[in-house]
Amino acid sequence: MELAEKKDVVAKTMIINGKTVSFSYGETILDVARRSGIYIPTLCARADLPSTGSCRLCIVKVEGVRGYVTSCTTPATPNMIVTTNSDEIEKLRRGILELILSEHPSACLVCPIRETCEQFNAPSSKTGRVTGCNMCPNRNICELRQLVEYLGLKEIRYPFFYKDFPIERDDPFMDRDYNLCILCGRCIRICEENLGISAISFIRRGHDTKVGTSFEKLHVDGNCVFCMHCVDVCPTGALSVRGSKWYGYPDSETPTTCILCEQGCELVIDTKWNKVMGAHPVRDMSIGKREYCVKGRCCLPTLFNNPDRLKYPAIRRDDGKIIYTDWDNAIKHVSDILSNYSPTEIAVLSSRHLTDESIYALNEFARIYAESNIFYLADDEIIFPNIEKSDEIFKDIKILYVAEANSLTNDTVEKFGALENIIIQDIYPSPLSTSNKVCAVLPAMVFTEMNGTKSCADNRRKPVTKAAEPPGNAIPDWQITVKIGNALNSPDFKIKDFRSIQNHIQMHPWTITAVPMVPKDASTYRGFHIADFVPDFKVFIERRLQLKGEVHF
Amino acid sequence: MYELIEKAEIFNVHKMVIKAPEIAHSIQAGQFVIIMGNEYSERIPITVSDWNTDTGAITLYVLELGISTLELARMKVGDSLYVVTGPLGIPSEIKKYGTVALGGGCYGIGGIYPIAKACKEAGNKVISIIEARYSFMFYHEKELHAVSDQVLYATSDGSKGKKGKVEDVIREMLEKGVKIDQAFFIGCTQMLERCSEATRPYAIPTKVALNSIMLDGTGMCGACRVSVGGETKFACVDGPEFDGHKVDWKELNRRRSAYTEQESVIYQSYSHECMAEKKLRGEL
Numbered sequence: 001m002e003l004a005e006k007k008d009v010v011a012k013t014m015i016i017n018g019k020t021v022s023f024s025y026g027e028t029i030l031d032v033a034r035r036s037g038i039y040i041p042t043l044c045a046r047a048d049l050p051s052t053g054s055c056r057l058c059i060v061k062v063e064g065v066r067g068y069v070t071s072c073t074t075p076a077t078p079n080m081i082v083t084t085n086s087d088e089i090e091k092l093r094r095g096i097l098e099l100i101l102s103e104h105p106s107a108c109l110v111c112p113i114r115e116t117c118e119q120f121n122a123p124s125s126k127t128g129r130v131t132g133c134n135m136c137p138n139r140n141i142c143e144l145r146q147l148v149e150y151l152g153l154k155e156i157r158y159p160f161f162y163k164d165f166p167i168e169r170d171d172p173f174m175d176r177d178y179n180l181c182i183l184c185g186r187c188i189r190i191c192e193e194n195l196g197i198s199a200i201s202f203i204r205r206g207h208d209t210k211v212g213t214s215f216e217k218l219h220v221d222g223n224c225v226f227c228m229h230c231v232d233v234c235p236t237g238a239l240s241v242r243g244s245k246w247y248g249y250p251d252s253e254t255p256t257t258c259i260l261c262e263q264g265c266e267l268v269i270d271t272k273w274n275k276v277m278g279a280h281p282v283r284d285m286s287i288g289k290r291e292y293c294v295k296g297r298c299c300l301p302t303l304f305n306n307p308d309r310l311k312y313p314a315i316r317r318d319d320g321k322i323i324y325t326d327w328d329n330a331i332k333h334v335s336d337i338l339s340n341y342s343p344t345e346i347a348v349l350s351s352r353h354l355t356d357e358s359i360y361a362l363n364e365f366a367r368i369y370a371e372s373n374i375f376y377l378a379d380d381e382i383i384f385p386n387i388e389k390s391d392e393i394f395k396d397i398k399i400l401y402v403a404e405a406n407s408l409t410n411d412t413v414e415k416f417g418a419l420e421n422i423i424i425q426d427i428y429p430s431p432l433s434t435s436n437k438v439c440a441v442l443p444a445m446v447f448t449e450m451n452g453t454k455s456c457a458d459n460r461r462k463p464v465t466k467a468a469e470p471p472g473n474a475i476p477d478w479q480i481t482v483k484i485g486n487a488l489n490s491p492d493f494k495i496k497d498f499r500s501i502q503n504h505i506q507m508h509p510w511t512i513t514a515v516p517m518v519p520k521d522a523s524t525y526r527g528f529h530i531a532d533f534v535p536d537f538k539v540f541i542e543r544r545l546q547l548k549g550e551v552h553f
Numbered sequence: 554m555y556e557l558i559e560k561a562e563i564f565n566v567h568k569m570v571i572k573a574p575e576i577a578h579s580i581q582a583g584q585f586v587i588i589m590g591n592e593y594s595e596r597i598p599i600t601v602s603d604w605n606t607d608t609g610a611i612t613l614y615v616l617e618l619g620i621s622t623l624e625l626a627r628m629k630v631g632d633s634l635y636v637v638t639g640p641l642g643i644p645s646e647i648k649k650y651g652t653v654a655l656g657g658g659c660y661g662i663g664g665i666y667p668i669a670k671a672c673k674e675a676g677n678k679v680i681s682i683i684e685a686r687y688s689f690m691f692y693h694e695k696e697l698h699a700v701s702d703q704v705l706y707a708t709s710d711g712s713k714g715k716k717g718k719v720e721d722v723i724r725e726m727l728e729k730g731v732k733i734d735q736a737f738f739i740g741c742t743q744m745l746e747r748c749s750e751a752t753r754p755y756a757i758p759t760k761v762a763l764n765s766i767m768l769d770g771t772g773m774c775g776a777c778r779v780s781v782g783g784e785t786k787f788a789c790v791d792g793p794e795f796d797g798h799k800v801d802w803k804e805l806n807r808r809r810s811a812y813t814e815q816e817s818v819i820y821q822s823y824s825h826e827c828m829a830e831k832k833l834r835g836e837l
Contacts, residue, residue: 105686105687106710107686107687107708107709107710108686108709111709112717113718113747116743117743120741120742120743120806121743123813123817125618126617126618126619126620126623126816126817126820127565127616127617127618128565128617128623128626129562129564129565129617130565131564131565131686131687131690132686132709135565156710159710159712160687160710160712162687162689242820242823243820243821243822243823244820244821245820246816246817246820247817272814272817273814273818275814275818277817277818277821301821302821302822305818305821305822306822534822535822535824536824539824
C-alpha cells in the first residue's frame with residue numbers, strides 16, 4: 001500500500017467477474033474485490049490481519065492458472081481475469097465448508113427445526129459446553145452460520161468428529177472451548193502480528209491440534225494481557241468473555257471513549273436492558289489498531305452495574321440521621337450549609353476521572369465560591385492546578401466538597417484542622433460517607449451513562465456518549481455542581497447547562513489542560529480500586545504480582 | 554451433609570450421585586428434588602433418575618444452564634451440597650396401560666428411566682425413545698435397555714437411529730399403526746410441546762413433566778404456576794406431570810424467560826473458584 005502511493009506507479013487494471021477494476025501494487029485479489037464491492041467468502045482472512053490462506057474458502061478462478069487460487073494470498077497482476085463465483089466454485093466451497101464443519105458441532109446448522117428452536121432459545125441457553133447453536137453465545141455474530149446461509153448448505157456428508165477438549169474456564173475473564181475452534185489462526189495472528197504479544201500458538205499435532213499457551217499454562221500465568229482481541233476476531237464461539245456472553249443481541253451499540261486512563265481508547269458499548277453488558281473495539285480493528293487493556297475491555301459492566309452504586313441523594317437531618325430525599329431538597333440542604341461559610345473556608349476535591357464538562361463545572365464552582373481552592377489526589381499526592389495554592393489553605397477549610405471520596409485518606413483529612421462538613425458527590429459508598437461530618441451524599445453518573453467530552457493524552461478532546469441508564473436518580477457530576485452553584489445565587493456563576501459549559505471550555509481550555517491525567521497503569525476509577533468491585537480483576541492483578549512482581553495494563 | 558459421591562460430565566449433562574438416604578427411601582418414580590449447591594445458589598428442581606435404598610444414594614442428571622447449575626457442575630466428588638429437599642411432586646401414575654412410550658431428551662434421558670422401570674414392573678410393554686444431537690451424547694443407556702422392551706434413538710445428525718427428534722420417531726410409529734396406550738415425555742419445553750403435538754391427532758394420553766421456575770417446591774410461592782386446560786396449577790404440588798395436550802405452552806415459555814436479564818447480568822459479577830485463584834493461595 002505504501003508503494004502504491006509513489007507517483008511512478010501507474011494505475012493498473014484487472015477484470016473481476018467481467019468488471020474492469022483498477023488496483024495498486026501489493027493488493028491481493030481479495031483486497032481488490034472487497035474494494036470493488038465484490039463479496040468473496042472468507043473465514044481466516046480479515047482486512048485487519050495478515051492473510052495465510054488456511055481456510056481456502058476464498059478460492060477463485062484465474063484465467064490461465066491451473067486449478068483455483070486463494071484470493072487472500074494471491075497478488076493482483078495487470079490484466080488478470082478473475083472469476084469469483086461459479087457453480088463449480090460454489091460446489092468446492094460447500095465441500096470445504098462441510099469439511100470444516102465436520103469438526104465443529106454443526107447439527108443445529110442444518111437442523112430442520114432450527115428456526116423455531118432458536119426462537120425458543122433466545123438468547124442462547126447458558127451452558128458450559130456448547131454442542132449446538134442453540135446454546136452458543138456467539139450465535140448472533142457467527143461467521144460459520146453466515147457462510148452456511150450464503151452457500152445454502154443443507155447437509156453435511158461427513159461424520160462429525162468431536163475433539164472432546166476440556167472446557168477452559170480457569171482464567172480470569174475468559175472462557176475457552178476449543179471444541180468449537182476451526183483452527184483458522186486469527187487469534188494467533190492478531191496476538192502475534194498486530195499486538196506483538198504471541199501469548200498463544202498452535203500446539204500439539206494432527207487431530208489434537210489446538211490453540212494454546214506454551215506448556216499449556218493458564219493465560220494469566222503467561223504473557224497474555226487480556227485485551228481480548230482474540231475473542232473479537234474469533235469467527236466461532238470458541239473464545240468468549242465470561243461476563244458478557246449471554247445477552248444475545250444488544251439493544252444498541254454505542255461508540256464512546258473509555259476514560260479510565262489518559263489513553264482514551266475508543267470503545268463500543270453493548271447495551272441491553274438499559275445496562276452496560278459488554279465493551280469491545282469497533283468490529284473492523286484496522287481503523288484503530290491498538291491493544292486494549294483488561295480494564296476497559298473486561299471490567300466496565302461489572303464495575304458499573306454493581307448493586308452498591310449510589311442511587312438516591314441523601315442528606316443528614318438535624319437529628320443526625322441520614323435520609324434519602326429528592327434532588328431539590330438535597331440541593332437546598334447543601335446550598336443552605338454552604339452559604340454559612342465564606343469562600344476561604346470552602347475547598348473542592350475534584351477527580352481526574354470526570355469528563356471535561358464536570359471538571360469545568362467544579363472548577364468554576366471553586367473559582368466563584370471557594371477562592372479557587374480546588375485540588376486533586378493522585379496516588380496519595382495532593383495536586384493543586386492553581387499554582388498559587390498549597391496545602392497551607394487546608395488549615396482554614398471548614399467545608400469540603402468531594403467528588404472522589406474514597407481517595408481521601410485519614411492522613412489527608414487530618415490536615416484539615418477545622419473541618420466541619422463534607423459534601424460527597426460520588427458513585428459508590430466509601431468509608432468517608434459514614435463520617436459524622438458528612439452532610440450530604442449525592443449520586444453521580446459513570447461515563448457510560450452520560451454525554452460529554454474528555455481531554456486525553458494525545459491532546460485531543462474525545463466524545464463520551466451515553467450508552468446506559470444510571471441506577472436510581474443519579475445525575476451527571478456537572479449537573480450536580482451546576483445545581484449547587486445556581487442555588488448559591490452568585491451572578492458570577494454563569495454556567496447553566498451543558499451547552500454553556502462547552503462554550504466556556506472553548507474559551508478557557510487551560511482550565512482543563514491544568515488537570516493531572518490518569519496514567520495508563522492506574523487501577524482505580526474515581527478513587528475506587530477496580531479490583532474491589534471486579535473479582536476477576538483482583539485475581540489477575542494478584543496473580544501477576546505474585547509471578548512477576550509487577551503488573552501492567 | 555449431602556455428599557457428592559459420584560460425578561461425571563456427559564456433554565453438559567452432569568451426573569451427580571448424592572448421598573441422601575431419607576430421599577432414597579421414600580422417593581417414587583416421577584418425583585423430583587430441589588437442590589442448592591451453596592447457600593447463595595438458586596433452588597433448582599431436578600428429576601431424580603435413580604436411587605438405591607441400600608447405599609442411600611440418589612442419581613441426578615443436571616444440565617448446566619446458568620450460574621447456579623454452573624456451580625453444581627464445578628463441584629467435585631467429596632463436596633457437599635447445601636440443600637437437597639425432597640421427594641417433591643406427585644409420583645407418576647403407574648398402572649397396567651398396555652404399551653407405554655417414553656420420550657426423553659437432555660436431562661430427560663435419565664428422567665424417564667424410573668418411570669420406564671416402574672411401568673415395566675407393572676407389566677407394561679415399554680418403548681423408550683431418546684434423542685440427542687450426536688450419538689456420543691447418550692447416557693444411562695444400559696440401564697434404560699434393561700427396563701425397556703425397545704429403545705429407539707433419534708439424533709440430529711443421523712449418527713444413531715432416526716435422523717431427527719423424539720417427535721419424529723413417535724410420529725413414524727403412529728403412522729405405521731403402532732398402538733400406544735400412554736406416553737410420557739421429559740425434556741426441554743420445546744421438545745415436550747412438539748411431542749405432545751405429535752400424539753394429539755391420535756388422542757394418546759400424554760403426560761409431560763413441566764420444568765417451570767420453582768422456588769420452595771411445596772406450593773407456597775406460586776412461582777411455578779402453569780395453565781393447564783384453562784386452570785392455574787402449581788407444577789410443584791399439582792405436578793410435575795400434566796396432560797401435554799392441555800398445557801398453555803406460550804405462557805409457560807414466557808414465564809420461564811422472566812428472569813433472562815438477571816440471569817445474564819449475574820455473569821458479570823460471578824467469580825468462580827478458578828484455578829488461578831487456587832494457585833494464588835498456593836493450593837495448587
